[in-house]
Amino acid sequence: MCGVVGLLTHGGGDLGADLDAMSAAVAHRGPDDAGRWLDPDAGVALGHRRLAIVDLSVAGHQPMTSADGRWVLVLNGEIYDHADHRHRLEGDGVAFRGHSDTEVLVELIARRGPEAAVAAVDGMFALAVWDRRERVLVLARDRVGEKPLYYGQVGDAFAFASELGAVRQLSHTSTSPDPQALADYLRYGFVPAPHSIVPGIDKLPAGCVVRVASPTTVSEPVPYWSLASVAAAGLADPLALDDRELVQLADTALRASVRRRLEADVPVGTFLSGGVDSSTIAALAQAVSTQPVRTFTVAVGGEGDESVTAAGVARHLGTEHTTLPLGDLDPIDLASRAASLYDEPFADPSGVPTALLCAAARQHVTVCLSGDGADELLGGYNRYRVAHGGLSRLLALPGPLRRGASRALTTPSPVGWDRLARVLPGRTPAIGTKAHKLAGVLAADDHMAAYAVLATRWDPATLMTNPPPPSATAVPGLDAALPLDRMLLADQERTLPDDMLVKVDRASMAVALEVRVPFLDHRFVELTWRMPERAKVRDGHGKWVVRQVLGQYVPHELWDRPKMGFDPPVADWLRGPLREWSHDLLAPDRLRRQGLLRPEPIARALAEHDSGARNHDYALWTVLMLQTWLDGATP
Incomplete structure (x- = not known):
């Protein structure tokens, strides 16, 4: 995991000062080494900040040039199957200088070209590679968007970087927010790709490649892998398996993903909150390991503290567990951290607790596995259960009846609902907020309108003084699919890369911790789209197949409880x-x-x-x- 930056100009100028300023802005992402490669005549400059994970020697230094001298690569991320490609390349006569995954990738590019190379590997990455013969810069990003990459024209130059703050080191960057990005941010609480909050600077969409022939000749992003295509193909070719076979297939796929993501030349651990997702990853990590796995949780205190549950799961699995006390969380301090952690507006409140967890874990390990992604792949959020359950029946009711029920639900305040919940049997966290969300759903006209209600924070048309023309809120694709599938695709294409994975990347890289996400192995993602609906949402619970996998390793009573989340109050x-x-x-x-x-x-x-x-x-x-x-x- 690292930070990458670069410039492409019309040639002839001194690029060193600008490149160094950009590189310094991402130094926190890679404290182990710094590298630069410049060709002033060609007008190209590449910079790299290294967090050494695989091959800690100087043989892993970047920017890295291919053996034939044609390609110069900067890579942020990891190529998990680099050993397999190395073996095949050695069979073709390649003599490697070290054992880094970067060297494998640059030699794979030298033989197959950038597009074919990135489509062939399993990894999380954002990269830039300069073709010295054709004088073309190629940018690429991993399939689901685990690693970020910003790019665009700044003055007379084309610039790219792992973080927006690096691009903003250059003169001529705008200080006013992009209107469309602002509207999207107000609606969702994050800025979805391809926009960024800075006018003229875009995010490279997940699974895409861009070719840059000159500062003003930039191709449109071209997908080498598409979630919409994967979803359509999976739904057209469903698995005809019984429940036992589905669970075994998921277990095998996740074991393989976890095993690959445990490989490193530095200490590795896993986050363990005690919930379904992190417990599953920890259980599988321990199952494929010969030594106790390091697991980490935080003790935040109060009603949302799950550290005792996590410790119970760890004892059952036999991991080497560490509970990291955070002490008294000062709201003023946390709000201040939230303001400084991200380089464009970002309103996921769980971002700061996540950053505190990463900072505490970094004192012990350099790499951590995370349970992120399972909710979006396999229906873990409440909205998916609503879509699978009674939403169709509710939407079939006459409009006046639904609107009347909506008004009734909002008559008590959220505080009033919460007071009522205290005297009723059972326990539903934040029932007042959920009742008011349900009221909004009841007023919707169809399933995706209901989804939009749940996803929207503000209507930009009513909040902005000069709102841009309305943009499409629905993610295209799967128009004829079941409502659950359409919601899953929308979250996988927008919420997952631009909210959840942004949160994980910035929170971890602020302290130079590499976080790997086994659920987002592209082969497992493809597998989930072939799974029947019953493998995702069943009996009022999401992530059915993951819950069954976990149940093979940890008794249900240790983890089966309402989803708590990680948001501060x-x-x-x-x-x-x-x-x-x-x-x-x-x-x-x-x-x-x-x-x-x-x-x-x-x-x-x-x-x-x-x-x-x-x-x-x-x-x-x-x-x-x-x-x-x-x-x-x-x-």
Whole structure:
């Protein structure tokens, strides 16, 4: 895992100073080594910051040139099947200087070309490779978007980088937000690809390649792997297996993925929250290992603390477990960290606890495996269970009846619902917020409109002073598929790469920790699209097949409980320790001076939230994180 940066100009200038400034901006991603390669006549400069994981010697130094001298590569990420490709290349006569995965990839590119090479490997990566013969720069990103890559024209130059902050080191970058990116951010709480918050700078979409012949001659992104195509092909060729066979197939595929992701020349561990996903990865890691696996959880205290559950799972598995106490979490400090961790507005509140976990784990290991991705692949969120269950029946009811039920659900405030839940049998976390979300779903006209209600934080048309033309909120593809499949595809193409994986990448790389995600092995992703719906959502639970895999290793009573999530109590913080800070940042006069957002809807949301009449925690957090990005304000 590393940081990559680079420039392409019309040639003849001094690129060193700009390249060094960009490289310094991503130094936290790679503290072990720094490299640069420049060809002033060709106008190209490549920079690299290395976090050494495989082949710790100087033989892994980047930028790396192929043996024939034609290709110069900078790579951020890991190629998990590099040993297989190395064996085949050695059979073709390639003599390797070291044993790094980077050297394997550059030699594979030399023989097959960039597009064929990236389509052939299993890995998480973002890369740039310069073709010295044809004078063409090629950018590529892994299939599901685990590793980021920004690119675009800045002044007279073309620039790329692992993080937006590196591009912003260059003069001529805009300081005003891109209108479409701002609208998308307000809707979702993150900026979906291909846009970034900086005008003229894009994110390379997952599974795509771009060719750059000159600073102004940049191809459109060309997919070498497409989730929509994978989904359509999988649904057209479903697995005809019984339950036992499905579980065995998933177990075998995940074991293989975990085994590949445990290989490194540095200490490796796994996150273990005690939930289904991380417990499954930890169980499989221990099953394929000959020594106790290092596992890590954090003790945050309070109602959401799952460290005791995680410790019980670890004892059963026999892992070498560490509970990392975070102490008292200061809301003011956490809000400040949230403002500084990401280089464009990002409003996932779990980002900061994730960063704290990564920082604590980094004291012990350099690589950690994570359970991310299972929710989006196999229906782990509440909205999937709603889509699979009674949503069709609800939407079949007459509109007036649904709208009346919607009004009834919002009559009690979220606080009122939560009080009622305390005297009822059973326990549903955040029942008030969920009741109000259900009210929005009842008012929708169809399944994807209901999904949009659940995914939307603000309507940009009512919040922005000058909103751009409406963009499509639905992800194209699978129009004739079941509602569950359409929702899964939408989340895999948008929420997974641009929210969940951004969170993991920035939180981990801020402390130079490499996080690997076994559920996102592209072969397992392809397999899930061939699985029947019953393998995903069944009996009111998502991720059925993963739960069955885990049950083979850990007794259900150690992990079978309601999903807790990893979000801090933002709703309470905004009514308590962050109240003054939030009101200052969202003061109407301040918003009017900025000229981007209308103050009235925000003031109304603040008042309703303060009184407890409504829970607007995510919506308010979204505009607060925008404010901190706009002017660097901290609590």
